[in-house]
Amino acid sequence: MSDDTTENWGEDVNPRQAxxxxxxGKLVIASHNPGKVREIHALLGPLxxxxxxxxxxxxxxxxxxxxxxxxxAELKALQAADLSGLPAxxxxxxxxxxxxxxxxxxxxxxWAGESKDFxxxxxxxxxxxxxxxxxxxxDAHFVCAxxxxxxxxxxxxxxxxxxxxxxxxxxGENGFGYDAMFxxxxxxxxxxxxxxxxxxxISHRAVAFAQLVAAVL
Numbered sequence: 001m002s003d004d005t006t007e008n009w010g011e012d013v014n015p016r017q018a019x020x021x022x023x024x025g026k027l028v029i030a031s032h033n034p035g036k037v038r039e040i041h042a043l044l045g046p047l048x049x050x051x052x053x054x055x056x057x058x059x060x061x062x063x064x065x066x067x068x069x070x071x072x073a074e075l076k077a078l079q080a081a082d083l084s085g086l087p088a089x090x091x092x093x094x095x096x097x098x099x100x101x102x103x104x105x106x107x108x109x110x111w112a113g114e115s116k117d118f119x120x121x122x123x124x125x126x127x128x129x130x131x132x133x134x135x136x137x138x139d140a141h142f143v144c145a146x147x148x149x150x151x152x153x154x155x156x157x158x159x160x161x162x163x164x165x166x167x168x169x170x171x172g173e174n175g176f177g178y179d180a181m182f183x184x185x186x187x188x189x190x191x192x193x194x195x196x197x198x199x200x201x202i203s204h205r206a207v208a209f210a211q212l213v214a215a216v217l
Contacts, residue, residue: 020154022087022216024048030080030090032061033109035176040091042200043209047217052086059083069093069106069145070157077149085151093144093204095178097166099136100128105143108177119170122181126168138166140182144204146212156216160207175199 029040029051037053044051054061062079066072069092076090094108104111104125112121129138141163149155163185170180172192180192184202191199200206 019156019215020150022049022148024050026050026052026086028057028059028080028084028086028088029053030059030076030088031055033176036091036093039196039200039205040089042196043206044089047213049217051089054080054088057084064092064106066092067106069143070147070159072106073145073147074149074155074157077147078153078155081149081151082153087151088149090147090149091144091205091208092147093142095125095182096141096143097125097129098139098141099132100125103128112177118177122170122178125166125178125181129166140164140166142178142182142204144208146205146208148212148216158208158211158215160204160209160211162202162204162207 027044027049029037031037031040031053032055037051041051059080062076064072064075066075073090073092076092077088080088080090092106094105096102096105104121108121109116111124112118129136141161144160146158147155148157164183164187166181167183167190168181170192171190172180172194174194174196175191180190182191183189184191191203
């Protein structure tokens with residue numbers, strides 16, 4: 001796996017793959033997270049793709065047993081494609097805090113508990129950092145892995161990252177997840193304070209989507 005810095009905001013990580021073009025039409029978004037679904041709709045809607053969420057199709061959420069973002073994205077996309085008979089796109093993403101050994105990482109959603117309360121998750125990150133020596137780095141990065149799968153089992157993946165640092169208390173009501181405590185590198189506003197279009201232009205998800213669009217559309 002090689003790292004290619006696309007710009008100061010983020011980076012993409014993706015080896016050469018056997019790429020299959022995605023035709024206009026319905027695409028299952030293999031997520032029950034309304035925030036993610038909204039962002040994916042915003043990114044794909046103008047491209048002739050008709051996103052339909054897994055929740056709309058009553059598809060179950062698989063257990064995320066992978067040990068990497070890519071592995072979890074692939075298992076979600078493959079299940080959704082198999083059950084729906086349509087191409088499916090899954091996103092697995094999370095926050096990696098350098099001083100916490102890149103936690104919460106693939107467990108980012110689980111840190112929010114069964115109620116998916118990211119206020120609780122952000123407080124947990126802050127408490128862990130506060131317990132470390134004064135002056136400990138608050139550097140962090142978001143990772144987004146996208147997996148695109150077809151009913152015949154063909155799957156491709158794309159990964160993007162955006163680097164930044166964490167602030168406390170959280171700021172802003174936009175975005176979702178850990179956005180309100182993350183300031184991207186070179187910026188002053190948190191993702192939670194930024195206009196959604198501005199965030200979409202530089203986020204980890206945007207980096208991964210740029211790879212996907214260039215490869216399959």
